[in-house]
Amino acid sequence: MNVVEPGQSQSSGPLPGVVDSAANGTHAHTGSAVAQKLRAAIMDGRLRPGAKLSEQSLGEALGVSRNTLREAFAALGAERIITRIPNRGVFVAKPSFADVQEMYRIRRVLEPAALLQDRRPGDGQPLAEAVRQGLAARDRLEVAGMAAANQRFHALVVALAQSSRLDALMAHIQAEMRLVFHAMADEPSFHAPFSTQNAQIFSLWNEGQGALAAAELGHYLEAAQTQVLAAMPAERAGS
Structure with missing residues (x-):
């Protein structure tokens, strides 16, 4: 930190x-x-x-x-x-560049693997609703709505693994990520692509293409890390 x-x-x-x-x-x-x-x-x-x-x-x-x-x-x-x-x-806390890199490192292991789990009846409905909310907020240029829907979507992805411990880990990571976003400018253009990409990943998963959805999510998280780090305020020497 x-x-x-x-x-x-x-x-x-x-x-x-x-x-x-x-x-x-x-x-x-x-x-x-x-x-x-x-x-x-x-x-x-x-x-x-x-x-x-x-x-x-x-x-x-x-x-x-x-x-x-x-x-x-x-x-x-x-x-x-x-x-x-x-x-x-x-x-x-003020998460550092190294903190953000570690958060995304964990997420790149955790989230794609969750998309590969066996589906249960009803798994798709909450994910679909989170996607719908994100796209609606995107169309309204509503940053808070996009951010909330994005958090919910990724928490629901991890929930596919059916593990309360993994859910708790993801909740802690998302809490840290919120601190990162609070320190950045609230620009709709920054948040909007996440809503669109979530919809694309969900579509692949919902069509039974879990492996492809997992691969796309991995690429998404790598790109998101780069984007978030670039948008973070510069760190001072010795911080």
Whole structure:
């Protein structure tokens, strides 16, 4: 993960979204509940990559002890969506080029293999709906809709393997990928090709051409890695 530079996207006061839910009487009293609130705020973009998470401010806003908050930080740290920097504090993670390369390396092993699994009745319907949603969002030039449909499509591809452990692994990778996209410009032209390619891969798989769909997905992920890395902000020396 990149190191956050001093003064960069830091927030030591009350945090939008996280505080709102606390003010509405939905205080979190366990580490897992606090982790869920912070995870949602990070994934929704309310807490941006590089934002500092103040233990004092968050503890007061959520009405929890520092020990409870640290339990939440430990859970989110294991998911690699926050990072603790010695002598500086806890920050929302900023995935580096190397992190992105590893994410795609895992995905190139995981996703094409899932397309080769035996199909079950009903497997195609959720995938078809995710494709439909992505294409509809593409036609509206709606970045958030394209991104959400794309995440859902790839999660459903991995779900074809029928493994809760692989599903959990993919969820963690997608959470990190969301951090990457939050740090990039929201340009419809960047996201639109993914919706189109998802539709093409689904069409091949749905026609019983699983091996060809898997090969196409492998090429897609290689190209996507190149595109994402090219669009990421340049890394500073020593970060």
